[in-house]
Amino acid sequence: MQELRDLAKKLFQEKRVDAILGYEIDRRGGVRPAFATQIEDCDRLVFDHRCVHNLASYVSPRRTHVADLGRLGIVVKACDARAIAGLIRENQIKREDIVLIGMRCGGVVRDPAISEPLDPANVAQRCIGCEQREPTLYDHLVGAPKPAPAGERRRNARLSEIESMSPEERLALWKELLGRCTRCHACRQVCPMCFCERCVADKTRPAWIETSPHMRGNFAWHLTRALHLAGRCVDCGECERACPAQIPLGLLNRKAANIVAARYGYTVTDDPAKPAPIGAYRLDDEQEFIA
Amino acid sequence: MSDTSFEPSIVAFVCNWCTYTGADLAGTSRITMAPNVRIIRLPCTGRIDTLFIIKAFERGADGVIVSGCHPADCHYTAGNYHARRRFAIFRELMDFVGIDPLRVTFSWVSASEGGKWADVVNTATERVRKFGPFQMYPKPAEYVGE
Amino acid sequence: MNKRRMLNEKNLDAFVQDLINAGTRVISPIRRKEQGRETATYAAVQNPEEILLAGPQPALPLKDVVFPPTETLFNWKQVKSSIRIKENPEGFKKTVVIGARPCDAAAMEIVDRVMGWDYRDELWFGRRQATTVLAVACSQCDDACFCTAVGLSPTNARGADCFLTPGEGGFEVETLTSKGEELLESHHGRFTQAKDPAKTQPAELENKVRANLSLQPEKIQQWLERHFDDPLWKQLALRCHGCGACAFICPTCHCFDIVDEPEGIDCGRRRRNWDACQPALFTMHGSGHNPRKDQTARFRQRIMHKFNIYPARFGEILCTGCGRCVRVCAAGMDLVSILGEISYMAEEAGSTS
């Protein structure tokens, strides 16, 4: 923790940043995003297993408030660095415009309000089996190496369970899950990779995706979002955490990631130079479904 | 509605340069084929957003055909390669949420393949006829009407 | 009114079963297991045993019972050269809510004000009329609850037709409206005479909530009225993603959108959908001009509407202190600490002026 604070202070002293995005303790004893805009704020910064939030969401150029702060330093875990890499890859930000403070991470809890130590019962599912304990995209790397968190990986099991259902059962399941959606679009707003100036869901001429929270609108929205994030989703879990209806949106995004991995051998990385699978192609891509 | 009386409505999104011309050829060659398909012409398969497919189902289609130039024949060099990846992912996602991906037929039909187009149309129509009407969305409730 | 009865656990189940058998929709907090934790959610009861009256606060409010996330305003169809309009024939389903939290019951009565302001919204009041609310005293709270700060409490019966207070082996039922009396009277066999005197609720829970936040709403309102351009807004908006989850999950947020959706070539529907003040599109003009152009303005609007505009127009705070916005926020925006901060600044301003 002290290492992080000292580094943050040094960055301010050397005038390399105007603000640092990190984490701080909140009233409820959990953590929340912090915006340190002066050297005195650096002593508020913390980093531990409660630092769930993906701060890359704040870096999109559409967040004019944050952009107004000036040159940013950002505290990133490996998963957050993947989002930063995505933003760089897709020309949303320039690598040289930000200072990345990479954190060695031993996994985070599923909810930042959990104040107990990390244990197999409260660890975020995405952290179990996550192979990146530290980012490869960073300017400074902070902390001691940490072991991978223990816990039972239930996500793939859930995916295979759904895949093995009959189509009717799957449709019934998604009708129930997506039927809860009230179309607040919080999943989009918090997503670091949803940076479009005007989202297709907001378009009215024509209204491609109906804004009403009925079956038509909800399926169109969630299928399209999953497709638009295929090969881009960094698995930070922000959409699931933000969803007021508690829809396990990650399932759709995981499925899309698995499809992309199986078909095109691609997994999301924090290497900005590696092209994304949609937007690229190979002449010999599988086309078994095309007559 | 009994299965025998069900006539599926099928929307075909086709590229201007190959399949549309191929369908035209099928017509001028007087090849008989199922009359259930309505063609919407687009510049390229690369222009066919998956939302077009979703919209077709929302608006009452029972099946969809997506067709364009064979690989290496794209008028815009690579539109169909990009489309191929997009559709590959999309149809697996459809399957994942329980919508039968076979309701959507993907094919490459060149300008000279009038016969193949007729085959695609007939196969798709027969398949969708067997599936029955697309019933995922509740039908519009009672409207004011005569 | 104010009649008191007793309802024991067994009779509660039977009462619910009676209602379901009679075709009434019964909404209650339902037990759910999520990631090993026991949670509750308001839902239509299939089986009385699912009901969880003493559990944690349901994650979503009761709002959708009287104000569905989407509803048809009317259907239209082109007939020759004119249009024919028909309202939804469904009508309003008779509904009984059993186990509404006090914060959720009060919210309906608060929103009644705007829905009845000069023009009476029949869709809202139609559902309100068809719904009988049996609220229950809270038995749990957490660090996000602050109902006591906005004039309510874990035992406040506002907005309820009947109020249930847990006692030994069942509930003491207090009847507050004729609608409530009618319902209980028509099932009088399930209720027994209340033993006197009424048991007073322990104040423990209320004190716990009070410890989270206490404030003087008038002072907050005064401060807001005078501090439209306070630097606080910009500072708060930095963290806000503008996702609007807080508004969608709020029992009192009632803003909506009206959209037309075609259902075919010559027919369609006009619908009313929930909407929120946080996305930019909410106030964007057709020309592209946006009166609330940034998140500072939009976040401020949310706080202003709840704690200044609504009190000024309708004499009520548009907030019941349920704390859901605090729990749902992905960015850790905490209304309790924001109000605390404003309260502190209001005190400071008061002592210096």
Add this chain to the structure above:
Amino acid sequence: MNLYQPHLVRIEEMIDETSDTRTLRLAFENPEIAQKFDFKAGQFGEYSVFGAGECTFCIASSPTRKGYIEASFKVVGKVTRAMRRLNVGDTMGFRGPYGNHFPLEEMKGKNIVFIAGGIGLAPVRCVIWNTLDLRDQFKDVTIIYGARSVADLVYKRELEEWAERSDVRLHSCVDPGGETPDWKGEVCFVPMLVEKVVPAPQDAFAVVCGPPIVIMLTLPLLEKMGFAPERIYTTLENRMKCGLGKCGRCNIGSVYVCKDGPVFTSAQLKMLPPEY
């Protein structure tokens, strides 16, 4: 019938004002409503194209002209685009009238100055005709109107009519660069014309409407010239859905534009936060 259900109106006449603005004359299909319908100058309505949605406009015709209402609109978004595709004889929806109105009673016996820019003439036109139809009840009537270019001037036939009338003084202008060789009016911006030709503020009311820039420059100008802020009126437009004070998007501070407006005085505007 719920609050959100519109009356049916039929397009009786269509006038293209400029390349992108059009006036529709609408008559109620139901004769009973046509008979009953009444409104006051400055009120607005929700106009709908079935299948596209609703749009908020002031009623542009005068309440003294019975049997129809008029709407002038500029094509900008989904609904206005759909309105543009309609033809004479087609059916639209109308809800209203909503909101407050200009204080015609108070304005009687006084001088009145109308100032408008571009399509902002539409709501002002409603009051102008209301005044002119009761001409003997008002003192001097001055109209100051400007647009970006000659092609952008709306209600051209009526401008000519007002120019010819001896009981109305009309001053018009177009922005520099927008004039044509045979343009006889001034070449300047609206606020400059106001400065030049506005009559004495004594015993006078001003009614101003136009794009935000015209309103923002003209109101302080009029005050500087001696008009009382309580006697300078303007009409605001915020995005609305319901028009009934329910949907919550037109608030400016604690004011609901749909209920407390759309007509505000300069004095009232000064009390509001700048969210319009």
